[in-house]
Amino acid sequence: MRVNDLFEEDTTTWDGKKVLAMVDSRDGWKILSQLHGRMDGPDLPFWLHGKLNMYTVKSGYWLASLRRRRADPSTSDQFKDLWKWIWSLEVIPKVKMFMWKCLAEALPTNTALRKKSIDLDPMCRRCGNGIETMEHALRDCVWMKVLWAVSPLLLPPILEAEICPIQAWFERIRSVPHKEIHATFASIAWAVWYTRNLLVFQGKETDHKECLTIAHRGTWPKTVCENPKFSMPTRIFCSRPGQLKVACDAAVAPNFGIGVGSILMDGEGSVQGCRYGAWRGAYTSLEGEALAILEGLRLCVEKEATDVVVETDNQELYWSITRNETDLSYLGDTICEIRALVDSLEHVEFSWTKREGNEMADKLASHALSGFYPVLSHDVLPFDVNNDFFLLILSAALGENRNGEGAHSLTKVIPLANKIPLTKVVPLMYPFC
Template identity: 25%
Template sequence: MGWVNTHTRELFDGYYSLDITYELLLGGYYPTGINANSNYVARDLAALGLILSPQPPTDPLKVVWKTIWSAKVPGKVALNAWRIAANILPTRRNLSLKGYDGDTGCVLCSHDPEDSLHLFINCPYASDIWSKAGLQWSVNGAASMHECLLATLPRLNKEEVNKTLMLRWGIWKNRNSQVWEQKSKHASETFLITLGWYEDVKRSNASPVVRCRQGVKLVKPRAGQFKMNCDGAYIPSTRRGGVGCVSRNSEGEFLAGASRPHALLTSPFHAELLALKEGLRLAMTLQYTEITFESDCALLVQAFQQEDQDLSTMCLLIYKHASGES
């Protein structure tokens, strides 16, 4: 058996004990007819493969990666969630590990240190947002964000996962605004704006509805009533625009009009909304008691007619202007 010992040591020495190797090679697995002139020792290839090429270890965060990349959220939101899970987000704690010697306290509450677990879970600012969203995190003394993600993400349904990733992106964006611009939104504002954007994303990802364009016949108001036609214009390249409104009586005769330029508009819908607001101002100035407002913006009409709670950007604009903000 000297040749077996020699070739066995050549193949396995430094990796497996000689006793285990003998058990593998001499347990009935080596080919018959092998002789001293053979320059190798072999056994059943499948069994040997399990020894030389063991199964790779299972990634404990596999379920987290799958949850993140299957979420129906914008790419930058999913990427931000991945950076949080991989612990490579440039929080002050992580920066200190790479040589940063400045303040390591939380930008939003001064807690030291600012790491992902604190910023997105334990920080009072984040806790306020999660409370408003109806998502309470019971981390049970988790020592890291990895432990927190493994304990929470698998229990959430798809809608809750989407909102969680969106709100974490909103928290991170607000934190960066505070760092670089010294501007920080209230938790309520961050919550509304972020989920408003999420509602817009869901609408844009929904199956398009085919609509047939039909001619619209203008209907005159009843005798003694008035009609206010409102319209807005928007230039995307400059984010500027203008609004106008015209008042007519039941005979279609022109009574009054108003127009106004606007800067820093966000969308065509924003321009249409400001046009309606201008029409309301004119109607109040003329002291109309019975008046019908008319707009060619179907989204604006639908937004005012719906009864369900809506957190989209469009309805946030309506709430903003209805409260008297400019």
């Protein structure tokens, strides 16, 4: 039976008797209430879920996803935070898409392809000792364990007897409160899959160093990657043997002056030296941070440190130096000297940290500003960081009154700083502890 069999003869009007005789009254009245075409012509496909009632792949995917969520709500809701995390990663789009495929279990590993009736060897091409699942290809392969061990992340190991699917592994990384770690992890995982494909389809083998280099290029712009002086983000949990960190910061008093402080430390946090000073005049925060980095690099040259990590809490300056995202030409000689000193050192990495993680350099900069000291270098810090009264003076110099009464003026701060009891200050000739 066709629809036009329910019309009155030689018309396009419903025949109510035929309709009600064919179905029950409830459905019959629904049919009779439907409008239909008034023009003769062939039937056309009609899609309710797309614009202009036309089918598109996007609308089909949306409908399939909707039905899947209704059938199994946990599929989308269980990893809701991980989906958001993936799309918020500070990496290039193809790395985000790769991470999405991992979470959706859509990577064409040998195991996944065999499930689609593709006849191939399920063993891992890299080690030949295990079946290539997604977890094996990205983490559990012997080659992969070495890669993650030498990577800048120093990830906590997954125990042999521990069952840890890829989603749980991603959740572990997401729980680390550092976006730079997240981006580096994603770019390395993408590079692992990229080099795996080179091996499978082109027969090209890559070593661990080359894989990390590819990960670097997948995360950072080409202009930075071509500069051998800049490398991937510094190790977060531990430094390389012999590598030192110089923490830099500036304290700015608008229309009055700036103080800068730089502290050189080893991997255990022991102070190897410091450099600080102050200048009168009107400086911006960016100018002050750039001067702090410059003095930090001078300290490295002075202490003959060749492998250093320069740490700053100014995100704008960090991105400007490492990614050339901002024109720093207005800083003039300061930036030129920074680049010259970087070239003079054997290896330099730049790292960004939150302000809370740069507290000691911040205090040193405030100390320099409070006394307007000329640029000085010492082997130890010139103050006791455990002296709460001294910290109050420093925070006041930055406009942060602990009692919530607003910022003190510098005319009050500097005299207070000069009245700190000498017994509360660590003498420069004694080791700082």
